[in-house]
Amino acid sequence: MVLRCITRKHYGLVASRYISQNAATTRHITTSSHLNAAPTAGHEAAKTATATAISKTRNIGIIAHIDAGKTTTTERMLYYSGYSRRIGDVDEGSTVTDFLPAERARGITIQSAAISFTWPPSGANPWLPKERTDPKALSATPCNINLIDTPGHADFTFEVLRSLRVLDGAVCILDGVAGVEAQTEKVWLQAQKYQIPRIVFVNKLDREGAAFGRTVREVGARLGVWPAVCGVPWWSEVGRLRGVGDVVGLRGLGYAEGGDGKEVDVLCLQQLEMEDAGLAAELKKARIALVELLSEHDDVMVEKFLEAHEDHLAISAAEITASLRRCVVNQHPQRVVPVFAGASFRNTGVQPLLDAVVDLLPNPEERPDPEIKLGPETRGGLAAFLSGKLDTVITTEQTKPSSKAISKDKANLALQNLEACALAFKVVSDPRRGVLVYIRVYSGTLARNAPLWNTILQNTERAQRLLKMYANDAVDVENIPAGQIGVIPGLKFARTGDTLVSYTGAHPKNGPPAPVNRMQLRPINVPPPVFFVSVEPSSLAEEKNLREALELLLREDPSLHVSVDEESGQTHLAGMGELHLEIARDRLVGDLKAKVRIGGIEIGYRESVTVPSGEVTEVFERDVGGRWSKAAATASVEPAVEDGMSEAVGKQRHVFELADRNRLVITTPTLNADGTSTSEDHPSLPEDLPLNTVLHHALQTGTSAACARGPVHNYPVHSTQINLTFNPAEHIFPSTTPAALSSATRLAVQSALRSSAKINETVMMEPVMMVTISVNEESLGSVVHDISSARGGSVISLSSEDSSDTAATSTSSIARIDIDPSKIYAPPDPFAGGHATSTSSSSNSVLLGNANGTRQIVARVPLKEMVGYLRHLRSLTGGRGTFTMVVDRFERMSGQRQRAVLQRLGGDYG
Structure with missing residues (x-):
């Protein structure tokens, strides 16, 4: 204590010293950042002082x-x-x-x-x-x-x-x-x-x-x-x-x-x-x-x-x-x-x-100019955008196709009132201060009590307080200048990766004028989760609390994923590994006080069709929201072949790569690439269903929804090609809407998947990990034998192989330059058993093998066999073994492995 x-x-002494040094220099940054502000001695002094603060x-x-x-x-x-x-x-x-x-x-x-x-x-x-x-x-x-x-x-x-x-x-x-x-x-x-x-x-x-x-x-x-x-x-x-x-x-x-x-x-x-x-x-x-x-x-x-x-x-x-x-x-x-x-x-x-x-x-x-995104085709640097040099003539995506484009003059005029631009890169739930949003300010100065427009969620929140963090302690500050990292407490909606802008005179609901209102700093790509556990409330009264706790957990860590099984009604929490899920469970129960029952760790399997299906046509006809909607779709499925669609892409074929290596092929025999009819005898598309935007989006949405659950084992569909044949004369009706077309596509693809499964049952696919194991020399044999025999893995390389080959294997994904190890200066290691001279060519042979006998094993192993592997590895190596793994790919399971998995799952849930 x-x-x-x-x-x-x-903390207070350090923070107060920092504030006193920078408060005077950063107080006027907002006004000096206006593009057309008249240069004055005060502004120039503020710019000089700000530049000095940033350089330090x-x-x-x-x-x-x-x-x-x-x-x-x-x-x-x-x-x-x-x-x-x-x-x-x-x-x-x-x-x-x-x-x-x-x-x-x-x-x-x-x-x-x-x-x-x-x-x-x-x-x-x-x-x-x-x-x-x-x-x-x-x-x-x-x-x-x-x-x-x-x-x-x-x-x-x-x-x-x-x-x-x-x-x-x-x-x-x-x-x-x-x-x-x-x-x-x-x-x-x-x-x-x-x-x-x-x-x-x-x-x-x-x-x-x-x-x-x-x-x-x-x-x-x-x-x-x-x-x-x-x-x-x-x-x-x-x-x-x-x-x-x-x-x-x-x-x-x-x-x-x-x-x-x-x-x-x-x-x-x-x-x-x-x-x-x-x-x-x-x-x-x-x-x-x-x-x-x-x-x-x-x-x-x-x-x-x-x-x-x-x-x-x-x-x-x-x-x-x-x-x-x-x-x-x-x-x-x-x-x-x-x-x-x-x-x-x-x-x-x-x-x-x-x-x-x-x-x-x-x-x-x-640092290089941070990348921003203004639309699907407009990208550039933040500094170029703020200076008016970036071409900002874009149309608003959410408006009708007839909306007018934004002129460059109006876009530059809109930049004058932009006070600050920041990226929310982390969200933490603090037991004393509530939700803390960590931000990095990239331009201008973010002032306390400023309204912040979220360009991704399209809403406004107010930064009532600003904090400078010192690990678990914090000090209030009046502003956060460009180049600094700070914290905004109390925001209700901001998530990791959101762009926050402070704009003078912004409308609370509509935000700043375009294109500022949709400017996005480069987002963070979230890797797919591989492990999941079931999470259930202990009673119906706790269901709301569990939902709120999970929402907060996802705001903190977007690499977690929550889904609901439609058949069982179970809530699944997925993560990147055993320890990741273990920490998430501790947060739910210990910190967020959620009263839940948590199941064991499960694997996210996939399933794939093995034979082609015939064409299936389904009609969706339903009253949705008081409006009668009708649409139809024709689909077939077949196993996807790598690099097998180069000859299929043409004027009347459109190919889209979906999640889990699924491929969507849309064939339009009566339509040209721009959506017009190939002949006067064939009807054209309605004006509200343009081919390359609304129609394609509706067909992709329906296909993705159908592939979320396989026809036999209810796992997501993997490595499958979905063929859609679209003809306006057969699939479009006067009451057709994009939602109805998407629903018809979902029904048709599901029917095609079931048709293929009736001909020959689907095969399950399991995630295979690329595992790198570090062990001592004495334990190398037992670990290799355990991987290759007991766990069904395949060893790719050992550290005792040729150094250049092993180095290429371990760094194959790194954009690297060729380095000749013999030309690298390194002092001798007199007490480690290493090389004696810095230029000895014989030292290359021990480059990747450690002097203390540590060896590296690179292997591909099914993810199921890696559950609980850390404890087993430590027992084999006397506590000295460690490993890391990443998802390599999904592979089809053998009949014996598939039966064993289905029997275990049936025992768990039957």
């Missing part, structure tokens, strides 16, 4: 594989910045960012936590005061760092994805013993997708078996980038980590054993030659390699090298830092990645990492 009080007091802002994230040390590193950053008074411990459950009870109980990060601090600390710098005398250095003056600590477990990939969406830079932490692990490659790919600059911190170098050099080579081989070694481990004679060597500054940083890391012994190169000649020699080699690497990717560094008379050591640290920054910030995709060394748990090497965050990672203004 005493710690919490002290920490909260410090870093929005960064910590990304890594589970148990690489993300939260531990974050705790040290908070401690050295003066944010916290003591260092939290993950095992004790005393960390600042892991504040949820489930996180502290399990010792892992479940939801990303946002926290703000300043580096370097204001006033007298407790760390290396003599090294902060250069006013030109970026890290010479305090910068505001907004840090997000993300989860590392594969089940919470979406949590990482939505955090990456709003970041400007990332610190990727690697385990110095395990090297580049499977989930590391996955989050690296996600960061590369959003063009986020990254730096690497090799952690846990204090542990037995740590191999910094091998890990550096794995960065090049597995991640497809050139590692620029900026820090090397400083080993003592007995193999303990004494400190780190600063390659950029040519100095040694010694840390007292058992200390808190604030007292650092700094040795220049001359002192280091007397203290540890081996480290001094290695620093010179590392500096030469660093300059050579930068010269290959930065022309300015070549000039500096020539000015220094080709002396690698004569180039100043500031010039090398500037070159590194250019390579990190300006290259897309990033080719050079700075690599630093340390051990967060031993309080070693974190301060140089913080310096690198300020010196090398970009501020919000240095």
Whole structure:
């Protein structure tokens, strides 16, 4: 309790200092953002001050594989910045960012936590005061760092994805013993997708078996980038980590054993030659390699090298830092990645990492223009849109086809009153403050009590309060300027991925004028769930409470999915994995106090037709809402063949790819591609049913509804081609509406599916996972045997295979450049059994096999066999085995497996 009080007091001090520094500079941003505002001295001063504030802002994230040390590193950053008074411990459950009870109980990060601090600390710098005398250095003056600590477990990939969406830079932490692990490659790919600059911190170098050099080579081989070694481990004679060597500054940083890391012994190169000649020699080699690497990717560094008379050591640290920054910030995709060394748990090497965050990672203004969407065909950058350079002549999709287009002049005029644009990237239900919506402001300034128009939900909510978050604590602020991350409490409807705009004079119901009212920042794609459990209220009186709790849960985590089985009436909650669903169940019962009965974990199977059906025609004729509607549809189904429709696409055939690899083929023998009749003898389409918009949408909607439930086992239909033959003379009536046509299509497709099932029963399909298992050498044989025999999986590769083949397998989905491992500089690993020299070609053979005997198995395994696999793997490997998995594809089940599944399901529900 005493710690919490002290920490909260410090939150207030930090926040008040931040507000006092930025309130005056951000108060006038709204007026200065108007496109046609008259330039005044006050406006120019505000712009200058705002630009200075943004240039001193870093929005960064910590990304890594589970148990690489993300939260531990974050705790040290908070401690050295003066944010916290003591260092939290993950095992004790005393960390600042892991504040949820489930996180502290399990010792892992479940939801990303946002926290703000300043580096370097204001006033007298407790760390290396003599090294902060250069006013030109970026890290010479305090910068505001907004840090997000993300989860590392594969089940919470979406949590990482939505955090990456709003970041400007990332610190990727690697385990110095395990090297580049499977989930590391996955989050690296996600960061590369959003063009986020990254730096690497090799952690846990204090542990037995740590191999910094091998890990550096794995960065090049597995991640497809050139590692620029900026820090090397400083080993003592007995193999303990004494400190780190600063390659950029040519100095040694010694840390007292058992200390808190604030007292650092700094040795220049001359002192280091007397203290540890081996480290001094290695620093010179590392500096030469660093300059050579930068010269290959930065022309300015070549000039500096020539000015220094080709002396690698004569180039100043500031010039090398500037070159590194250019390579990190300006290259897309990033080719050079700075690599630093340390051990967060031993309080070693974190301060140089913080310096690198300020010196090398970009501020919000240095990031690419965020992408926006104004319509189905209109996309572009936000800055281009705000400046009026983006072509905004679009028609409103929800209006009638005869609606007038929006002129460019009117569109530009509508931009003048746009005050702020923000993205809601996360929603959290806080027991004390209610629903908290985390936002990133991309333009203007969001002021307190401003009405916010949701461009996706098309409604208005008011931001009555604005918060600056400090993990689980918060401070009220008056506004949130561009480039900053903040929180809006109390919004009732905003969800993850929604775009919120503040507009002067906007109508509460209709919102701002077009095209501002439908502007959307790039949305976040939600991966499909693979596990599900049944959720039932304990009584009818609890049904409403359960529904409200599930709605709140879905607002918090869109990667969860809720569906209702029409036959049984059961509510199914689906998620990304066992742990994901386990946490969701704990939230429902523990935090949201829902009185429910929760079933066991089930698998989302699919079913597919095996033989073609004949054509089936169905007529829908019903009174809907007091209006008589009638329509007809003709459909047939057949198994889908990969790449089998290239010859089918023509003037009278329209092909659409649906969910679950289903394909819809619409044939219009009497209509041209534009919807007109091919002959005067054939009727044309009604004006309210244009072919390429309303008609196609109605047919797709009906087909998707029919494919949601298979004809035999009631699982969604997969890998099926649906053929629709449409003729206005046979299927259109005077009372036909798009809804009636959609219903007729649904009936016809369902009848065709049943007809195919009568000829030959459908086959069930199961999700097959791509599993990457990390095990120790001694357990490799038993794990491979268990996967291939007991679980029906197939092993694709082992880490002992040829390094280039394995690297290509593990990084096949990463847009990577070809890296020759022999050309990568890496210091020797004298105490880890690694390579002896940095240029030895024999070291390539151990690139992907770890020095401590850790091996990787890549296999395809049915998802059903992976339920509860973690406990079994730990028993096989003595608790040292870990695995990650992603959905690879759905495959047809053998007759024996299908009978076993149906028998089990019948036993459960019969």
